Amino acid sequence: MLRTTLVILIIAGAAGRILAQTSPPHPQPNILWVTIEDTSPEFIGCYGNPNAHTPNIDKLAEKGVRFTNAFSTGTVCSPSRSTIITGVRTYKTGTGNHRSQYPLPSFIKGFPYYLRQAGYYTTNNAKTDYNIADPKPFIAEAWDESSGKAGWWNRKPGQPFFAVFNFMDSHQSRTMTWSYDQYKTQVWDKLPPSDRIGEQDFDMPPFFRNSPEMRRQFARVYNSLSLTDRKIGALLERLKQDHLTDSTIIFFYSDHGEGVPRGKTNGIDLGYRVAFAIWVPPMYKDLSPWGSGVVSDELVDFEDLAPTLISLAGGKIPAYLKGRIFMGPQRTPPPDYLVLSSDRSDNGIDMIRSITDGRYMYSRNYMPFMPEARYIRYMEIGDIKQQMRKDLAENKLDALQRSLFEDRPAAFLFDTRQDKWETRNLAGLPAYRSLAEKMQQKLDTALTDARDVMFLPEYEIGLISQKTSPYTFRLDKKAYPFETIYAAASLSGKRGKDITAQQIRLLKSPNKIVRYWAALGLRSQDSLDLLAYRPELTRALHDSYPPVAVTVAAIDYGLFGDNAARDSLIRFIGNDNMDLALMAVNYLLYIKNTAPFVRAVEAAKANKAVNYNVKAACNDFLGRLGRIPNDFSHER
Structure with missing residues (x-):
């Protein structure tokens, strides 16, 4: 009887300890x-x-x-x-x-x-x-x-x-x-x-x-x-x-x-x-x-x-x-660090991957031809953005303020403890080379482990989403050879003759996404470095993958004023696929001679089938040329 009582007490005590460990000490x-x-x-x-x-x-x-x-x-x-x-x-x-x-x-x-x-x-x-x-x-x-x-x-x-x-x-x-x-x-x-x-x-x-x-x-x-x-x-x-x-x-x-x-x-x-x-x-x-x-x-x-x-x-x-x-x-x-990301906002396409330890913020710009103050219609109709553009036109901005409207570097590195407004980019300075390389390596590892699906163009993600989720697709190593794609994307934004030559070679890759990143990277290269590759760029104008073709068309037209490139861009402006149309109009926002495209942009804007982003990009294009007022009156 005593033994039974002791067993019961032991079991009860153990149960009490388990309950104390698992039950919250207070209500939810x-x-x-x-x-x-x-x-x-x-x-x-x-x-x-x-x-x-x-x-x-x-x-x-x-x-x-x-x-x-x-x-x-x-x-x-x-x-x-x-x-x-x-x-x-x-x-x-x-x-x-x-x-x-x-x-x-x-x-x-x-x-x-x-x-x-x-x-x-x-x-x-x-x-x-x-x-x-x-x-x-x-x-x-x-x-x-x-x-x-x-x-x-x-x-x-x-x-x-x-x-x-x-x-x-x-x-x-x-x-x-x-x-x-x-x-x-x-x-x-x-x-x-x-x-x-x-x-x-x-x-x-x-x-x-x-x-x-x-x-x-x-x-x-x-x-x-x-x-x-x-x-x-x-x-x-x-x-x-x-x-x-x-x-x-x-x-x-x-x-x-x-x-x-x-x-x-x-x-x-x-x-x-x-x-x-x-x-x-x-x-x-x-x-x-x-x-x-x-x-x-x-x-x-x-x-x-x-x-x-x-x-x-x-x-x-x-x-x-x-x-x-x-x-x-x-x-x-x-x-020890966080990985962050920034992609398209409304009609303003972009892609940035960042890493921070709380003090230093390192950001990799994959579309540096898009400035920080890029065209986003919801911002362009604001008085403050219009005042900034007016001051820019009247040469009233200092170097830092002008930089918001200029091409970005491939990477930013800011010491936010010493420079809270991020006015001094440390990425290219010898004293910070080791830190920038270390942060880039950590970023590479994190994105590779995650198999970042946003390295697909939005056009491709849209097609994939008709069959499966992007989350699921990215895990298929055969369908999405991320390491190969990321190697090509990692060149984008970097400038120089050697990088240009690599990207020209990648335009012949059997992988369409690699070709896309080759074309996108070439969009940021110096025009003098690209002039020697006119035959290769002309051939790529007819690439079977539309995101490559539209990107190369923007390059060819900007460099050579090529009629075939002009006609290709006009077709893409009116494309039924909204992602392709948006790419075309966005590229034109950063090209000097836009006169041949006005009629096509006006027609796209008038098309009731286009989505908000394409219409907003068209309004930015026409607003930049002074053909519509920059206010709410032409937004729908």
């Missing part, structure tokens, strides 16, 4: 996400800007944890949100191009789905913009409620919640794209005088001309953030009034960099680095490895959000999520 936390649009930390008070008026954000960060090295995985909203909602990087899912809407494998869920499985009530108020095909069932599976009225208030009594609130008031529309009158009505007039920032009440970033006209426009950034902060304060007050503050972990972050020229859409620190803070109530202090009222410099990016939230909720983390858990009992150590 409520989680509130406060997300804002298009904001870099440089323009928020708690990050050291004395001119900003952001008291609610500042207080949240002061009492919580403020991150100095938090990064978006992209530089425009829909790719960034694709990674946030799926937990998978866009160069794996193929969702790097803004609003491209390609399919995902069925096993990839919106991560709130796993919170729902763990008993959470999940709400989204209200932006989705996830950049995927067939979003409705995806959204329905992820959220109990997704609308402008969604919030924690409709959950069952005692049910834990995950609630997202997205504030649009700091969006690029407010900071630059809307007319000044609309900004005044929707932002300035809604601020009390005490919250307004005047046109002389801030320091101008040096890459913008410090003129009254530019200051008038740039003040919009500060005032839009001031209005955003007021609305955040109202949300936090509601949480308090509902007696939920003490049981809710609050995340605050912006979706990517500042919505002004050279910020948003650009693969540099100002495009990637985000404001990010977490406030943890005393009830859950054991979940925070940092404590409270502190600043953390550990590296965090949007790939980490999904696994961290699922872990905090006590859910099961699926194997396809590769981000790290940065808080809670399953926390893993921070990495």
